[in-house]
Amino acid sequence: MGNLTASASLGLDAFEGAPIELRPFASEDDLQEVIRAAYRQVLGNVHILANARLESAEALLRNGDITVRGFVRAIAQSELYSSLFFDGNSQYRFIELNFKHILGRAPHDQAEIRAHVSLYNDQGYAAEINSYLDGNEYIDNFGEATVPFPRSIRSQAGIKNEGFNRMFSLLRGPATSDLGKGAKLISSLAANTATPIKALAKGNSTYGNLGKSFKIAFASSQSAARLKRVSQQTVVVTFAQMSQAVQNIHKSGGKISSITELAS
Template identity: 40%
Template sequence: MTATISSLRCDANQDRSQASDIIRAAYRQVFGNRYLMELDVQPSIEALFINGDLSVQGLVTALAQSDTYRRLYLEANSPYRFVELNFKHLLGRPPRNQAEISEHVRLLADEGFDAEIASYTYSDEYLRNFGVDTVPYARTQTSVVGESTVAYRRNQAMDPGFAGFDADQASVLQVSLASNSNPNAAGTRKVVGGGNRFTVLWTSRVQLGAVRRSAQRSVVSYSSLSRTIQSIQAQGGRILSIANA
């Protein structure tokens, strides 16, 4: 079989010879190229797919709802990072804005892990792009009609490389989404542990007069940037920009 991951598909009542290729591709996509130990794989789910009881869509959903995915990505990360990775693994793109992150964080809190996963794999967007027989893939590795240029930049920032994998770490896109700007992966790596300072401009929910909201300005170190963003959002504030101080 010579198909690439981006074109791997398997129709109902598939040829068994294709099943192992589809399963490998699904594991690679859903688990972010992470190496899995023998106890982490899901033979019962694989058997259901091989026997024709699961479509590719069902296979992807079952892998993402497994105890292994829960342990590696939900329990090991903040809800923000978890949702960020769900977009990448299940819809093949980074989140578009802060509102998408917030919506899924609320869904996770209100309806739980399984509902959060199903909200991607049974969405109109999933079916429109992958149908029921195609393994999801990174759709924003190149420019895509209907997606902004920043989606490509965010995809690059989240990409660990062919030999890399999606590890436990802080959110990659939190600053970019909060400020509605391109991520600067190289610049971010450069300042980690450094003394760089950033100016955060934001509006609070406290109004001055009938319509004008009070503008705020915070100057923080890189190590405090994530906590500052979270604090502003918890207060109902909206971030206007983030720039080097």
């Protein structure tokens, strides 16, 4: 009988998320460890009640009818995941969490975010989730049997050095949940700047891109005399103004479709 691969370390591995693999002929204890790890990773450390568990998907995994990848898909496609990370969240926050939960890394750049915003708008929720699970990146790193983990905390091929800072910004600690509504990386991704872990000291030099301007395109919903109209709008902001502008758009019910750097 095979055993579950997991680290017992309480040090850095606890923060990194050591790989956990479901091997053939695993015991029930091994299976439960995989299930717990999958919930923890895909639901971003959010505590769930026993009656919220996906019992049908767990049974399919136990019987060998789906793989760990299939179980991860079931969680991410569930009403539970949608209620936690899609309903009430901005598209940007939803997408950056999909990268973290399913691929174990932060988005590389604004182009990745823009591509997934376009995919969701054109094909919907299920297609957005499936795009991570069906891609070569997922298969190459996790295959069918390994629970996703925060891999960009470690040096790996294909992940830029900036991925370390961005993943730390999303993780914030092994016991912290992902229930926060605000996107964490929207400004640094749009400006293509480094993501600081600590605030810059007063008088410190700023990054070159911080002096540039950006155009935010968004759909704004307006209700008048029972007629709900959706209008496409744009606003031009500086980097310093971007975070507040994004918050204002989300608070007013708008949905951002793109953020574009303007030529100097």
